[in-house]
Amino acid sequence: MKRVKLIVAYDGTHYCGWQLQANGITIQEVLQDQLSRLLGEKITVIGASRTDSGVHAAGNVAVFDTNTRMPGEKIPYALNQKLPEDIRIQHAEEVAADFHPIYEKCIKTYEYKILNRKFPIPMLRYYTHFTHIRLDVEEMKKAASYIIGTHDFKSFCKEGAQVKTTVRTVTDLEIFKEGDLITIRITGTGFLHNMVRIIAGTLLKVGNKTYPAMKVREIIEARDRKCAGSTAPAKGLTLIGIQYVKEMEKEI
């Protein structure tokens, strides 16, 4: 028995998110089905990030246990042949039997993309949130500076989420504009349910001058979901990648 770690990229448009569910096709389900067919044994996959319906990933992480004799690094080639075009394994390697993608210390990076111009661009319709209202990126950057650090992010958590604590650490939040495309790039050691999309929705309100940048400080202090902006649409969000602290230490 060995444990294999996968890096998985997917276009989330046509999936009901990562996690297995009764009423809709999910990334986890497709991966499990195709891995089971490929390896001839029943495979259960554990994902690092249970991305929501419509959210994309460039590098989500998943592990599974297998008795196969196929070397870990061959798996992407064989599995990609079987997967639909909107899911592609980027990397596979054998890892320690106790490596757990959820409980292992890591930092995650997400990007939220906003297309800000007069008219939408068809090719970006599934991967960006469009708004024609001119956004002030400098004000958004000011607001972002309040979010960086360790805070109680209760105002930025979906109501009813069952978590022990709503304290999280955002290690970096960059906003940059290339042409008409604004990217909010956020890195942290963990995120609450909908946290990145609520941060994006709040920064959108700063950008369009509904909120002054300073208000973000008050929103954090309020510890109340109702004070923050609305949850920005799923399609603008991509999980860029996950770095595990153990692996970073190995590299040093």
Next chain:
Amino acid sequence: MKRVKLIVAYDGTHYCGWQLQANGITIQEVLQDQLSRLLGEKITVIGASRTDSGVHAAGNVAVFDTNTRMPGEKIPYALNQKLPEDIRIQHAEEVAADFHPIYEKCIKTYEYKILNRKFPIPMLRYYTHFTHIRLDVEEMKKAASYIIGTHDFKSFCKEGAQVKTTVRTVTDLEIFKEGDLITIRITGTGFLHNMVRIIAGTLLKVGNKTYPAMKVREIIEARDRKCAGSTAPAKGLTLIGIQYVKEMEKEI
């Protein structure tokens, strides 16, 4: 009666190209149907570039004649409401009654995008041609230098195309790499059927070392379609924009 010029962006994935045809839905058909509904009269649209099935556009140009009292510049807002998400009008203006998008002198810019890495990225699957074979961009640039200029491009024209002359002028051909994405950006006063895709297919063969860069010179001289590389897949191609000489002169 007035003539209106449109700049049209579309994701060509689900269309049988621009031009009206019996067996499949086309951009021209959708535009004509929705313009006719919007303006309450039968509208015929003339496109500058009859892009092939699966080819995309950021800025194709089309004109139509109408009796509407709606000001030209309002049309994008009203029409985009009716169009499917994969077609979006970027601009509209009233032009002279004799402005003809095909016969008017212009320069067109196309981009052919190649994703060159170990595994495909799902989000780019409809907008790039993927190859895992490492391409030598410097060699491709050398080969590109032979293409720039006025030549008989018969080797780069779909066989059987009915044209008076296969002489065309490529005013610029740039190749640049950003991360794993290689863009071939080509500008010229006119292109033969499949010309950009055959140039891309030939440059791919230079990049993967099937052809030396020098061979492109021989291919041009041969005036024989069989000597060039294969026609690269449609999905990698986007018509970026069309600049009309008259309009450029106005700007100066």
